Amino acid sequence: MTPAELAEVVLSAAHAVFTARGLDPAALPARTAVERPRNPDHGDYASTLALQLSKKVGVPPRELAAALAEQLGRAAGVKSVEIAGPGFLNIRLDAAAAGQLARVIVEAGPEYGRSDRLAGQRINLEFVSANPTGPVHIGGVRWAAVGDALSRLLRATGAEVGTEYYFNDAGSQIDRFARSLRCAAKGEPAPEDGYGGAYIAEIAAQVRAIRPDVLDLADAEAQEVFRVEGVTLMFAEIRSSLRGFGVEFDTYFNEKDLHDRGELELALDRLRAQGHLYEADGATWLRTTDFGDDKDRVLRKSNGEWTYFAADCAYYLDKRERGFERVVIMLGADHHGYLGRMKAMSACFGDDPAVNLEILIGQLVNLVRDGVPVRMSKRAGTVVTLEDLVDAIGVDASRYALARYSSDSPIDIDVELWTRATRDNPVYYVQYVAARTASAARQAGEVGLVRGSGADFHPELLAHDKENELLKALAEFPAVVAAAAELREPHRVARYLEELAGAYHRFYDEPACRILPRGDEPIGDGNRARLWLNDATRTVIANGLRLLGVSAPERM
Template identity: 80%
Template sequence: MTPANLADTVLSAARAVFETRGLDVALLPATATVERPRNPEHGDYASNLALQLGKKAGVVPRELAAALAEELGRRDGIKSVEIAGPGFLNIRLDAAAAGALARDIVLAGEAYGRTDRLAGEHVNLEFVSANPTGPVHIGGVRWAAVGDALSRLLRTAGAQVGTEYYFNDAGSQIDRFARSLLAAAKGEPAPEDGYGGAYIAEIAADVVKAEPGVLSQDDAAAQETFRRIGVELMFAEIKKSLTEFGVRFDTYFNEKDLHEGGKLQEALDRLREQGHVFELDGATWLRTTDFGDDKDRVLRKSDGDWTYFAADCAYYLDKRKRGFDRVVIMLGADHHGYIGRMKAMAACFGDDPSKNLEILIGQLVNLVRDGEPLRMSKRAGTVVTLEDFVEALGVDAARYALARYSSDSPIDIDIELWTKAGNDNPVYYVQYVAARTANVARNAADLGLTRGDADAFKPELLSHEKVNALLKSLNEYPDVIVRSAELREPHHVARYLEKVAGDYHRFYADPECRITPMGDEEINDRHVALLWLNDATRTVIANGLALLGVSAPERM
């Protein structure tokens, strides 16, 4: 019995009690909350529904709890219900109801854990959005792993999600990039405010190859050629490296489209209609201080040029016009000051910043070897890039390592640890269970042991301390998905998988839980039941790893 099934059972029992007592059924919630008690001795699940409804219904909560306990005791799958404190319900499931979960998981397959909890939400999730002036550095790599995992989580929880990369192909940093390419092609030092690194020389050479006569042009024309082709080449390289990392975006949005498509003026007109735009010293301002910003923001400078903030406004409005009711933007550690102005901007458009806009800040990442951080890239020169990171760890370990920690905490990634084939390497620990469960299934098949018909499965035979612990962990998976999606924290999935892996390792190591028969032992119904549990474990591990963009190997 899954938590959702049990919640439905508790709510159904509450309805029966209310109808029998003539209480107002309109007071019943849409769903009942059931949770794992902190102390396993208190039961399999606990519910506070009697406390939640008692006063509203005019009934002493403990009295209502007693009536609910009696009604629940008559329901299939419920072994016992005890009342604790002022009216908590501690619920124990019978062995068959608990064991049936193994069959439910296997039959559901990839669908196990999916929910409609976030159905109806249209989320635009923007992440990475690194400037096309160099390879993706390690900070962007963190957002690539976390953002992609979050998009998978949100979709699994029922939300409609559009992932987006903001391609900043306008502005002064692109000018510096073009000048740097031109200097490299001429064999000159990089401009003082330009970009260095071997990749600049590589891109410059590729531009010359694509446009052989570029160096015969005057500097202005040559710089424009290097800008046009160089940005295109650099962004193609960024997309290629992200794709190899398993990250693909639904939309690549060009900043130029804001400038050339009239979207900046449209945003200004909308903000002016809302009454928050004013003129001062020849410039056009947005009065964001009305909504908590520390100062008002310039949208258009006195020389007529648009500001970066104006582009931010236009881009936000464009997302909202495309039907996204929630805009989520993932930014680096140096963008804390960005939050106040963006929240105020959303309010200036007439939106609710607490509902329509979320800004997530990620902290720094260090790649460490022998206790010392790696700071230099072979190509980029000054930072560690996505390619460096993958070369050091591999895609699976890199993605898992970055998604395993809360993104608002700085982390050190130890190369030696994350490439080690041992249980102290978290991704190895989890993937080993994926491989072991697959190996058990292969060995069982060689011995003639198969799951057989689902109707012949006897869940009541799944009764053992280690079995119960594993079943309880597997049962938590749907709740972990919902919690991780709502909190925007994929790291809960990784930590959960490690818990499941630990429970499986302990189950597997117990001689009383041996799945395949030994020697001349005949295959019996308990072997079959344990094989269902083994395969259910692989299903959950594989589903959870897929949410993180990590493979579930069948052999290691």
Template identity: 75%
Template sequence: MTPAALSEVVLAAARAVFAAKGLDPSLLPASISVERPREAGHGDYASTIAMQVAKKAGMRPRDLAQALADELEAHEGIRAVEIAGPGFLNIRLEAAAIAELARQVVTAGADYGTSDKLAKQRINLEFVSANPTGPVHIGGVRWAAVGDALARLLRATGADVGTEYYFNDAGSQIDRFAKSLLAAAKGEPAPEDGYGGAYISEIAQTVVTEHPGILASDNPQEQFRRYGVELMFAEIKKSLSDFGVHFDTYFNEKDLHDQGALQHALDRLTAQGHTYERDGAVWLRTTDFGDDKDRVLRKSDGDWTYFAADCAYYLNKRERGFDKAVLMLGADHHGYVGRMKAMAACFGDDPKVNLEILIGQLVNLVRDGAPVRMSKRAGTVVTLEDLVDAIGVDAARYALARYSSDSQIDIDVELWTSARNDNPVYYVQYAHSRTASVDRNAVDAGHSRGDAEDFKPELLVLDKELELLKTLADYPAVVVTAAELREPHHVARYLEKVTGDYHRFYDTKIDGKVQRILPQADDEFTELHRARLWLNDATRTVISNGLSLLGVSAPERM
């Protein structure tokens, strides 16, 4: 029995008690939750429903709890209900009711853990969006891992998600990039405000090779701008693809300018009554909605500001039908939140509903206790390729998704490349490969878990079997929590809990003898072995599903 199913049973019991006592059923919540107690001695699950509604119903909490306990104990699968403290319900399940989960998990397969919790939400999820003036640096890689995992989580919980990369191909940074390429092609030093690193020389040489007469053209800087940006962005897309990250949409900032989107946004904001002119410039009155100062949209010389493009891009997302725009930004963009929230309000949106901004903190790559120095190729930063070369795609994705995004992290090269249990990704992947090994050994010995009707859940009664089953039952709730909080690290930490419980189940001993999943040597294959094989395969399913949400492989051999 899953926690969700038990919650429904408890709520049904509460409705039955209210009906029997002539109490108003509208006093009951639409849904309730049950929790696993911190101490195993307090039962399998606990509920506070009696304390939540007793006062409104005109009853003492313990009296209501007793009525609920009597109702629940009559339900199949519930062994006992104890009342603790002011009215806690501590519920103990029959072992068979707990173990039934193994059949549900294996039968559901890849669908186990999915739900429609966030159905009908249309979310535009923008992440990475690094400027096409250099390779993706390690901060952007963090958003690549977290953003892609979050997209998978949101889809697993029913949301309609569009992932997007905003391609900043307009503005002064592109001009500096073009000047840097031109200087490199001529063999000159990079401009004072330009970009360095071997990649500039590489791109410049490629442009010259593919367009031999470019240096003699009428406007070589514009040519380097065009071809250089194309090459740089192609490299960025390939790096992300190799990292397992693919976007539904690559949106060009230049298109906003070319298609009149900035003027369209200005007209909309003016119609809302939030713009004004001063000193020849057009301003947006963002201070009306909590910003620390008003923002310029169009400068006195007629040029648009970066903020004007931000306004146009946000409006474009909303007009494409997205209910919510979720932006993932680096720590240096913290001051950006207030103006963006105010901008959404100026458009007439609710910033708490239609716009969500996530801020990620810094990431350091560490070797031998010291930060890894700058990339030789990028010149100033550690890049996606540097990280992957150091620890691999799986370890990089898991390491970046394992921590809350608002915490700074150090990725230790030695730890994340080791084949030890203190390497979290190795620890979890090894558990998956161990479950697969059990399956292979079963096949080699001519054993099978059989069909669904062959499973006998009542045979799984050992504490470590039941603890693993209860942990597997938590998975759907973990997925929903991670999606709603925008925190994929809950999945990673949960998988490590599953792994620990699985290894303890695998090594369960009675009177010093290990209770094997499969029979040893010439021992008979019993129904208990079959039941444990179902639990083994349920564990394999959950680990595989969880790793998939993080974009990490689930190897069958290690």
């Protein structure tokens, strides 16, 4: 019996109690939930339904809990129900009902943990969006890992998700990039406000290979060639790097398209129609202070140039016009100042910022070697890049390490820790269980031990404390996935997998829970039941790692 199934049994018992007592069924919720008690001595699961309903129906909570406990005690699979405190229900399942979960998980396979919790939601998820003026740095890599994991979680809970990379190919930063390339091609130092690093010289050389005549062109024409060709080459490298990291986007959106298609003018017209634009000092302003911003924002300067914020407005409107009800934008640690203006901009369009716009801010990441932060890349010159991180600890460890912590906390990634083949390396600890469960299944096959059909499965034999502990841990996975998606916290999955790994190790190392028969012992129903439990663990570990974009190896 899964926690969701038990919750339905609890709700069904409540309906029966309300009918028998003549209570108003309208007070009953459409759904309820059960929780795993911190202290296993308090039972397998706990329900607070009696406490939630007592005031609504005018029945003392312990009296209502007693009626629910009596009704629940008759349900198949429920061993006992105890009342605790002011009206908590502590529920114990019989071994057969608890053990049946192993079969449910194995037969569900990759679908176990998925739900329709967010069905009907259309979410646009934008992350990374590094300017194409250099390689993806370690801060952007954090969003690559977290954003990709979040997109997987949202889809696993039924949401329709469009992932998006905003490709900023317009503006002053791109002009400085082009000037830097041209200087490098001519063998001159980078401009004072330009970009340095070996990658600039590499791209400049590639532009010259594409256009051998570029340095013979007039200044403006040469600048344009370096801009167009340089941005194309740089962004191709960024996409290739992200692809090697396991991250692909549904849409790569060019800022230049907003300008070319007249979408900035369209956004201006929409905001004007909403009554939030005004002219002052020859510039066009958006009155964001009406919605809590600290100052109004310029959209078009007095010289006719557009501001970055104007493009932000047009891009937001474009997403909403494409049918996304919720726009989620993941920004770096230096973007806290964007929160107020972006929320106010959403409101200026007539949206509800609490519903239609969500901004997540990620904190800094440091790569640490020998206890000292790694300060710069050999190639980029000033930052640690995606390639530097992957070269240091690998793709799996990088993705797991970056997704393992709450994104609003700064983290240090210790190279020695994340490359260590020991249990104190979190990704190794979890992946080792993936490999150990696969190895156990292979060894079982070698001695002729197979799970067999459902008729050969005796879940009541999974009655040992370590088996029960592992079953309860496996049962939590769907709720963990749902919470991680709803709260935008992929790290919950990683921490859960580590707890599950611990429960599996304790089960596997318990002599009374051996999967394989000893010596010449015949294969028994207990061995088969534990093989089901082993394979269920492999399924959940693999499903959880897949949500993080991390492999589940069969051998290590």
